[in-house]
Each structure stands twice: as structure tokens, then as C-alpha cells.
Amino acid sequence: MSALGVSAATSVVVILWCVAALIGVAVCAILAKGRAAATAFVYTVSFVVTAVATAIALSHLLEAPASPAATVLPAGLAWTGAHFRIDALAAFFLVVVNLGGAAASLYGLGYGRHETAPERVLPFYPAFLAGMNLVVIAADAFTFLLSWEFMSLASWALVVAHHHVAENIRAGTIYLLMASFGTLALLLAFGLLAGAEGTYVFSAIAERGAAPPVAALVLALVLIGTGSKAGLVPLHVWLPLAHPAAPNHVSALMSGVMTKVAVYGFIRIVFDLLGPPVWWWSMLVLGLAGITAVLGVLYALMQHDLKRLLAYHTVENIGIIFIGLGLALAFEANGLAVAAALAFTAALFHVLNHSVFKSLLFFGSGAVLSATGERDMEHLGGLIHRMPQTAFAFLVGSAAISALPPLNGFVSEWLTFQAILLSPALPQWGLRLLIPAVGAMLALSAALAAACFVKAFGVSFLGRPRSRAAARAREVDGFSIAAMLGLAALCVAGGVLPGVVMDALGPVARDLVGGQLAVRAPDAWLPIVPIAESRSSYNGLVIFALVAGAVLFAAAAIRIFGTGAARRSPAWDCGFPDPSPATQYSATSFAQPIRRVFGGMIFAAREQVEMPRPGEMRPARLRVALRDPVWEMLYAPIGMAVSRAADRLNPLQFLTIRRYLGLVFFALLSVLMVLALWP
Amino acid sequence: MIRELAPFGAQMLLVLLLAPLLQGITVRVKARLLRRRGPPLIQPYRDLARLLRKEVVLAENASWLFRAAPYLIFALSWVAASLVPTFAIDLPLGRSADLIAIVALLATARFFLALAGLDVGTSFGGIGSSREVMIASLAEPAMIMIIFSLALVAGSTALSTISVFAMSPEVGLRVSLGLALVGLIMVAIAENARIPVDNPATHLELTMVHEAMVLEYSGRHLALIEAAAALKLLLYMSLLACIFAPWGIADAEADWTAWAIGGGAYVAKLAAGCVALAVFETAIAKMRVFRVPEFLGVALMLGLLATLLRLVSRSL
Numbered sequence: 001m002s003a004l005g006v007s008a009a010t011s012v013v014v015i016l017w018c019v020a021a022l023i024g025v026a027v028c029a030i031l032a033k034g035r036a037a038a039t040a041f042v043y044t045v046s047f048v049v050t051a052v053a054t055a056i057a058l059s060h061l062l063e064a065p066a067s068p069a070a071t072v073l074p075a076g077l078a079w080t081g082a083h084f085r086i087d088a089l090a091a092f093f094l095v096v097v098n099l100g101g102a103a104a105s106l107y108g109l110g111y112g113r114h115e116t117a118p119e120r121v122l123p124f125y126p127a128f129l130a131g132m133n134l135v136v137i138a139a140d141a142f143t144f145l146l147s148w149e150f151m152s153l154a155s156w157a158l159v160v161a162h163h164h165v166a167e168n169i170r171a172g173t174i175y176l177l178m179a180s181f182g183t184l185a186l187l188l189a190f191g192l193l194a195g196a197e198g199t200y201v202f203s204a205i206a207e208r209g210a211a212p213p214v215a216a217l218v219l220a221l222v223l224i225g226t227g228s229k230a231g232l233v234p235l236h237v238w239l240p241l242a243h244p245a246a247p248n249h250v251s252a253l254m255s256g257v258m259t260k261v262a263v264y265g266f267i268r269i270v271f272d273l274l275g276p277p278v279w280w281w282s283m284l285v286l287g288l289a290g291i292t293a294v295l296g297v298l299y300a301l302m303q304h305d306l307k308r309l310l311a312y313h314t315v316e317n318i319g320i321i322f323i324g325l326g327l328a329l330a331f332e333a334n335g336l337a338v339a340a341a342l343a344f345t346a347a348l349f350h351v352l353n354h355s356v357f358k359s360l361l362f363f364g365s366g367a368v369l370s371a372t373g374e375r376d377m378e379h380l381g382g383l384i385h386r387m388p389q390t391a392f393a394f395l396v397g398s399a400a401i402s403a404l405p406p407l408n409g410f411v412s413e414w415l416t417f418q419a420i421l422l423s424p425a426l427p428q429w430g431l432r433l434l435i436p437a438v439g440a441m442l443a444l445s446a447a448l449a450a451a452c453f454v455k456a457f458g459v460s461f462l463g464r465p466r467s468r469a470a471a472r473a474r475e476v477d478g479f480s481i482a483a484m485l486g487l488a489a490l491c492v493a494g495g496v497l498p499g500v501v502m503d504a505l506g507p508v509a510r511d512l513v514g515g516q517l518a519v520r521a522p523d524a525w526l527p528i529v530p531i532a533e534s535r536s537s538y539n540g541l542v543i544f545a546l547v548a549g550a551v552l553f554a555a556a557a558i559r560i561f562g563t564g565a566a567r568r569s570p571a572w573d574c575g576f577p578d579p580s581p582a583t584q585y586s587a588t589s590f591a592q593p594i595r596r597v598f599g600g601m602i603f604a605a606r607e608q609v610e611m612p613r614p615g616e617m618r619p620a621r622l623r624v625a626l627r628d629p630v631w632e633m634l635y636a637p638i639g640m641a642v643s644r645a646a647d648r649l650n651p652l653q654f655l656t657i658r659r660y661l662g663l664v665f666f667a668l669l670s671v672l673m674v675l676a677l678w679p
Numbered sequence: 680m681i682r683e684l685a686p687f688g689a690q691m692l693l694v695l696l697l698a699p700l701l702q703g704i705t706v707r708v709k710a711r712l713l714r715r716r717g718p719p720l721i722q723p724y725r726d727l728a729r730l731l732r733k734e735v736v737l738a739e740n741a742s743w744l745f746r747a748a749p750y751l752i753f754a755l756s757w758v759a760a761s762l763v764p765t766f767a768i769d770l771p772l773g774r775s776a777d778l779i780a781i782v783a784l785l786a787t788a789r790f791f792l793a794l795a796g797l798d799v800g801t802s803f804g805g806i807g808s809s810r811e812v813m814i815a816s817l818a819e820p821a822m823i824m825i826i827f828s829l830a831l832v833a834g835s836t837a838l839s840t841i842s843v844f845a846m847s848p849e850v851g852l853r854v855s856l857g858l859a860l861v862g863l864i865m866v867a868i869a870e871n872a873r874i875p876v877d878n879p880a881t882h883l884e885l886t887m888v889h890e891a892m893v894l895e896y897s898g899r900h901l902a903l904i905e906a907a908a909a910l911k912l913l914l915y916m917s918l919l920a921c922i923f924a925p926w927g928i929a930d931a932e933a934d935w936t937a938w939a940i941g942g943g944a945y946v947a948k949l950a951a952g953c954v955a956l957a958v959f960e961t962a963i964a965k966m967r968v969f970r971v972p973e974f975l976g977v978a979l980m981l982g983l984l985a986t987l988l989r990l991v992s993r994s995l
């Protein structure tokens with residue numbers, strides 16, 4: 001029995017009831033037709049339900065029962081039914097989903113009041129939460145795909161909630177296309193996994209495994225299917241368009257949580273269903289992940305739209321998570337169970353961390369948006385004076401995502417580095433050469449992320465206001481601030497007490513990769529020691545205490561030996577202060593050195609200066625031209641090919657009935673031929 | 680417990696007290712090389728004491744972050760510097776952070792320094808911050824690659840273990856360690872804003888980076904930032920000393936005499952480092968800002984090469 005009085009076996013039933021409650025709320029929201037009370041009702045109930053689900057999932061994870069909780073409902077495919085199951089992996093991801101959901105619902109209680117079209121958001125919001133929960137507990141292919149598609153469609157409806165903006169419609173269309181494409185790939189993957197006998201239940205698939213060539217094909221399809229949802233380069237193009245288009249608490253859910261559900265899908269299929277991995281799979285995953293991490297952050301650095309910048313950072317962090325997963329595959333394939341557990345734990349830790357700080361940052365950008373009406377950083381500035389609590393929470397999130405100690409983002413990247421340093425134990429030369437290179441990419445992306453968040457926080461919150469809207473901003477409501485500060489506290493807690501999180505992740509790693517890290521010694525100082533103390537150790541609590549002590553020491557020393565006197569005066573600026581806020585560094589100019597170093601190669605960045613002739617009164621102009629290599633090299637040609645093919649096939653629309661019948665006949669004949677010749 | 684923590688506390692005090700001396704020696708040797716007399720060795724201490732007693736002049740729109748940042752920067756740099764073994768290895772709490780975490784602590788300090796540069800909203804602060812993060816975005820990966828190569832040779836990222844390994848006979852002369860040494864020196868020069876990357880002696884030059892960021896600081900805030908910069912210089916020198924010149928360092932079961940020998944050796948190593956730095960800075964000219972990426976690119980390549988060499992052969 002758990003602390004909540006719910007036995008392990010019934011936790012799946014409770015989660016199913018939570019899902020039912022969320023869908024019930026969605027129906028109520030449709031009936032309410034955007035009445036004023038509906039907003040408070042929907043978010044309150046969503047908050048309560050997700051909080052309960054978090055508690056249930058957490059107790060299941062910590063209790064770590066030997067057998068997973070499972071149930072079968074008489075729905076879904078007639079001969080199998082709908083299977084649901086909560087094992088350690090599902091419990092962990094349920095925590096991630098519902099924790100993010102609870103925070104977003106709390107935030108929505110305040111932020112949702114500014115919504116201009118609540119009837120387009122309220123019904124889909126709880127449905128989206130329900131869909132994500134269902135994906136995680138689904139235990140057969142049919143239920144999984146159905147829930148996956150339900151989640152996609154609900155989030156699509158939220159992306160196009162503000163359908164009057166042409167940009168959002170374009171984002172929605174591209175998202176729908178990519179989501180359908182991803183689901184198609186997953187459908188084919190499950191088809192291959194099910195084989196000729198058609199075993200769709202996960203436990204049966206896992207027992208059966210897959211033959212090596214089929215397994216490789218499944219891996220490729222799963223990378224496409226889950227990678228397109230998670231935002232792996234080059235399948236990320238929809239993400240920076242769609243995530244910012246939704247209302248902010250939904251952006252937080254899409255970036256912080258839905259991408260993690262995609263990671264769950266990848267882990268479930270590749271680590272659980274596919275059987276023992278082959279070493280070269282990890283090369284594929286690691287290569288893609290390294291490129292994703294670096295390209296994601298470089299794209300982010302080039303942005304000056306705050307929400308789009310955050311969305312590109314999601315791409316980067318997905319890269320970091322997949323680096324951990326790729327390492328886990330490499331170690332598992334070579335039977336190095338403890339190293340695999342370390343890499344896997346690092347990836348899962350980063351999943352949790354990213355869901356926390358990315359939600360926090362999207363909430364912060366939402367607070368800025370509702371206070372100023374601006375997403376463009378070039379029109380912000382000086383908000384720290386007018387929105388101190390939001391600024392503080394955003395600062396904590398920025399430091400956490402930049403992998404700075406003593407916060408949580410650092411711990412997961414540190415664990416990933418420790419896993420990378422175990423690579424000489426691998427026998428394959430390809431991996432031994434690739435993994436240090438991926439390590440360099442990880443280090444580069446961490447350093448660039450710090451640069452990017454100096455820019456995001458510095459330009460939006462510091463300096464002088466660049467527009468009247470920014471100068472007149474007001475602090476946002478209490479619910480929003482509570483949600484942000486709560487997540488900021490989690491960022492600190494995860495960084496100061498990482499051992500607690502790692503111990504909780506132990507059963508997941510044991511189930512999936514067969515190894516387990518040494519459980520933290522009951523030491524009063526709580527250090528984390530991945531392999532051995534002589535190798536490496538980190539103690540967030542001691543570091544935090546030392547830094548706090550050093551700050552106090554400095555303050556005390558100044559009190560005794562110095563003076564606390566201070567006086568306000570105009571800025572010094574080397575004797576040439578300019579009153580115009582336009583003379584400050586902007587987001588574009590801040591990124592200029594980095595654009596010059598990296599942008600020329602990757603984005604073909606060009607800067608054009610237009611100087612007026614002497615005597616002319618018009619201002620000089622600097623134009624920056626960037627090109628998106630992925631879009632131009634991959635998507636634009638595909639789009640061209642599709643429209644050309646459509647032009648070619650256009651005449652088929654204008655045939656006589658005789659010819660149509662002929663076409664139908666030939667189509668039927670060829671299908672029957674294929675069936676007849678199929679071995 | 681107090682007894683256990685005393686050596687670590689001594690190390691914290693030692694680095695704090697020694698840090699300004701490093702700047703004193705460097706400035707003095709540089710002046711001598713230019714046939715000037717130069718300020719006395721204790722001048723940096725006097726400067727800090729004077730700054731502490733002065734009133735702070737805050738820009739009108741400086742925020743709480745601007746006032747809090749110097750304390751954080753100082754505390755982070757101090758903690759990072761005292762986690763590097765100085766006179767002894769394996770001090771209690773010394774294993775709270777490995778080399779990666781120490782570098783990350785410095786990155787946190789830099790994060791707040793760059794934000795402080797943007798806080799007042801002046802163009803000088805912006806130019807400094809923007810260039811600082813550009814330099815960091817190359818210096819940090821280079822540093823991580825150097826750490827990788829060291830960790831692959833020594834089998835650990837914990838500095839105490841690396842130090843023990845460096846003293847053992849199996850270390851020998853290795854190409855990868857040589858490359859790592861050169862790379863680490865290059866990163867150290869860039870991180871400490873020394874010539875040829877940045878010039879610590881000037882405030883009014885368009886190519887400056889570090890000094891532009893701290894332009895608006897005065898009084899006790901400036902004192903804390905100057906102290907943090909001195910601690911960072913000391914950190915990199917202790918790092919070079921404990922990895923590449925660990926002679927004399929006291930081991931885990933040492934008594935007071937061994938600690939005293941370790942302390943003496945440590946001060947001697949620091950003094951030698953300062954003289955070398957002064958000679959190097961006098962002999963070389965500052966480079967343009969956009970040559971810095973090439974400089975650090977070389978460091979990154981050296982780190983990568985050292986790592987790959989180690990993977991190709993165990994003896995290289």
C-alpha cells in the first residue's frame with residue numbers, strides 16, 4: 001500500500017479515471033460555450049486532476065512494485081481490447097506529463113483570463129492532457145497510435161486557436177502535415193513489429209522481438225515518427241512555428257511535455273519492444289542528436305522573437321536527451337550495463353529537467369506577453385523593474401537551461417559528460433571516435449545556450465525599455481507567479497538534491513537497460529557518485545552551501561571593513577551616456593559576434609550596410625540576411641516536387657466515368673496480384 | 680566536524696589571501712621588464728581596501744540584479760578556486776566538484792557578469808557582454824575537450840585523482856598531455872582576459888571586453904569583481920600547477936609538515952607562473968577581436984587532437 005492508500009495494481013485504474021475526468025471537463029467546456037466561469041472551472045479541475053495523477057504516478061515510481069499495474073478495457077481492436085499498463089518507465093513519464101500539466105493549469109487560472117477566444121482553447125486543453133496521459137499508459141499498438149493521434153489533433157486545435165493570424169494557420173498546416181507523416185511512420189513501425197501474426201499487445205511484441213534487418217527498419221521509422229514529434233533535426237521545422245503559435249500555457253505543455261511523450265515513444269519502442277540493440281544504431285542516434293543540439297541552439301541565437309527562441313531551445317534539449325539515449329544504446333549493445341544505466345539516467349534526468357525549466361520559461365514569456373503585448377525582444381527591456389517576480393523566476397529558468405551549477409540542468413549534462421567519458425570501454429572504433437566529437441558538440445551547445453540566455457534575459461528584462469508598452473508593463477497575477485516560482489523552486493531542488501532524483505530513476509534504468517547505478521550512500525552530505533568516487537563525484541548541496549556561505553562572508557566583510565553607502569546618478573558609459581534607449585545593445589546586435597563566427601558557415605549569414613551619402617538626412621540601415629539550410633535543402637525541394645506531381649496528375653480529375661471504372665478495375669487487380677504473390 | 684573541515688577552510692582563506700598577490704607580482708614584473716620601477720607587491724590589496732571603503736555610485740536604472748551580481752560572481756569564483764587542490768589533495772569537501780563542475784561554476788559567474796553588463800543599458804556594457812559570451816562559447820568547449828583528454832589519460836575528472844596520476848611514474852612524456860597543456864594555457868589566457876585576447880590594463884579601448892562589462896561598477900561592487908578576477912587567475916594557475924606540476928603537493932594522509940611543504944611549493948609555483956605570464960604579455964601584442972575565434976579554435980583542435988590521440992594509442 002502506498003502512502004495515498006492506493007495499491008499498485010489500482011494506480012492504472014486511477015489514472016484512467018483521471019483521463020475520463022479530463023475528457024468530461026472537455027465536454028463540459030464545449031457545452032459552456034466560452035462562458036466566463038468556464039475558464040476558472042476548466043483550469044481548476046485540470047489542476048486538481050493532474051495533481052492527483054502526479055501523486056499517484058510518483059508513489060508508483062517510488063514504491064517500484066515488482067510487477068507493473070495493468071488492465072484491459074473492452075475497447076479498441078475487437079480481438080485484443082485496449083491494454084493499459086504502468087511500469088516504472090510509464091510512471092516516470094506520467095510524473096513528467098502531470099507535473100507539467102498541473103503547473104500549466106495553475107498558470108492558466110491567471111493567464112487564461114486574458115484569452116480572447118476561450119471557446120477555442122478550453123475544450124481542447126483538457127483533451128490534450130488526457131491524450132498525453134493515454135499515450136504513456138497505452139500498452140498495445142492500436143491504443144498507442146489512437147492516443148498519439150488524439151494528442152496530436154488536440155494540440156493542433158490549440159495551435160490554430162488564434163486562427164485570424166495568417167502565420168498561425170501556416171504553422172498549423174505544417175504541423176498537421178508533419179504529425180500525420182510521423183504517425184504514418186509509427187504505424188508502419190508497429191506493422192513491422194506486429195509481424196504476420198499481428199501481435200499488437202506490447203508484452204507480446206517485447207517477447208517476440210524483431211529480426212535484425214527488420215529491427216533496423218523499425219528503428220529508422222521510429223526515429224522519423226517520434227523524432228518528428230520531438231523535434232530532431234531535420235524533422236524539427238514545424239516545432240518553432242507551432243509551439244509559439246499556441247497560447248503560452250499550451251506552448252509550455254507542447255515544448256515541455258509533448259516532446260517528452262515523443263521521447264517516451266522512442267524509449268518504449270527501441271529499448272523495450274525492439275529487443276537487444278545493435279551497436280551501429282547508436283551511431284545513427286548519436287550523430288542526429290549531436291547535430292540537433294548544436295543546430296537547435298544556433299537557430300535560437302539568431303531569433304529575436306522570445307517564444308520562437310524558446311522553441312528552438314527545445315530542439316537543442318531534445319538533442320541533449322537523445323545524446324544520452326544514444327550512449328545508452330551503445331553501452332547496452334556492448335553489455336556495459338552500468339554505463340548504459342548512467343547514460344539512460346542522464347537522459348531521463350534531462351527529460352524531467354527540461355520539462356520543468358522549459359515550462360517555466362514559456363510561462364515567463366507568457367507573462368511578458370500579457371504585460372506588454374510583445375513577443376519581439378527588440379521592443380522589450382527593463383522589465384526587471386516592473387515585473388520583479390517574473391524576472392526572478394525567468395532568471396532561474398535561464399540559468400538552469402544554460403546548465404549552470406548549482407541548478408538542475410547542470411546535473412543532467414554533467415551525468416551525460418560522465419557517460420561520454422566511459423566511451424573508451426567500447427570495442428567499436430566508430431563509436432570511440434564519434435562519441436568524443438559528440439561530447440564536443442554537447443559542450444558547444446551548452447556554452448552557446450548560456451550565450452543565448454544572456455541575450456534572452458538581458459535584452460528582455462534588463463537595460464532600458466525599448467517601447468512604451470515595455471515601459472508601462474505591470475507584474476502579472478498571483479496564479480501565474482505561483483506557477484513560475486513553484487517551477488523555479490523545483491529547478492533549485494533538482495540541482496541541490498540530484499541524488500534523490502537519481503535514486504527514483506533507478507528502477508526505470510534497471511527495467512530498460514538491465515543495469516543500475518549504485519544507490520546513493522546514506523551519507524549526510526548527499527553526493528552523487530555515478531561510478532566510483534575516485535572517478536568523479538558532484539555534491540550540489542555542498543556547492544550550494546559553500547556559495548551561499550561565501551556570499552554571506554562577502555557581505556559580512558563589507559559590513560566590517562567597508563561601507564554600505566550608495567548613491568544614484570546618471571550612467572557613466574565612459575562619459576558619453578546617450579538618453580535614447582535605441583543606443584543599447586539589441587538582440588540582433590548582441591548575437592552579432594556569434595553570428596559572424598558560426599553563422600557564415602551554417603546560415604550563409606550576410607550583413608548589408610546601407611550608408612546614406614554625405615548630406616542626406618535618411619538613417620543608415622543594417623540588414624541581416626539569414627538562410628535556413630534545412631528548409632532550403634530538404635523541404636523546399638519536396639514541396640516543389642509535390643506541387644509538380646500534383647500538376648501532372650491534375651488531368652485525372654477530368655476523366656469520363658468509363659475511364660474511372662477502368663482505373664478502379666486496374667487498381668483492384670494490382671492489389672489482388674500483390675496479395676497473391678506475397679510470400 | 681570542525682576539525683575535519685579545517686584544512687578546507689584553510690585552503691579557502693589561502694586562495695583568497697594569495698589572489699591579489701598574483702596581480703601584484705605580474706604588474707611588478709611587467710614594469711621591471713619595461714625598465715620601470717612598478718608599484719609595490721601589496722598595491723592590489725591597498726586598491727581593494729580603498730574600493731571597499733568608497734561609496735557606490737549606482738546608475739539610475741540599475742536593478743537588484745546589478746547589485747546582487749558582484750556578490751554572486753565573487754562567491755562562485757572563490758568557491759571554484761578553493762575546489763582546485765593547492766597545497767594538498769583529497770581535502771574533505773574537495774571532492775564535492777570535479778573539474779567539469781569547477782569550470783561550470785566559472786561559467787555561472789560569467790553568466791551573471793554578462794547580465795550585469797547589460798543591466799544599465801549602455802552600449803559599452805553591451806559590447807563587453809556580447810563579446811564575452813562569444814569568447815566563452817569557444818573557450819568552454821575547448822576546455823571540455825582538454826578535460827576529456829586529461830580524464831581519458833588519468834581515468835578521472837576528479838582533480839585529486841588526476842594529480843595523483845600525474846605524480847605517478849606511469850605518466851611519462853605523452854603527446855596528448857603536451858597538447859592538452861598548450862590548449863589549457865590558451866584557454867586560461869582567454870578566460871582571464873589577458874593579452875593577446877583582452878587587455879586588463881585599459882578601460883578606453885574599443886577592443887576591450889572584460890573592462891567594458893564592469894564599466895558601471897564602483898566601490899565595494901568593483902572590489903568584489905576585481906577580487907573575483909584575481910581568484911580566477913589564481914584558479915587557472917593552480918589548475919596548471921596541480922595537473923602539470925604536482926610536485927610537493929601533500930597527499931591525503933599528510934601531517935602539518937607535509938602541508939607546510941605543499942604550501943611553500945604552491946606559492947613558488949604561483950610566483951613562477953606570474954613571471955611567465957608577465958614575460959609572455961610583454962613580448963606579445965594584442966590581437967583583433969575577430970582573431971580570437973581562430974586563437975580559441977586552435978585550442979579546441981588541440982583538445983580534440985589530444986583526445987583522439989589517446990583513443991588511438993594508450994601510450995600517446
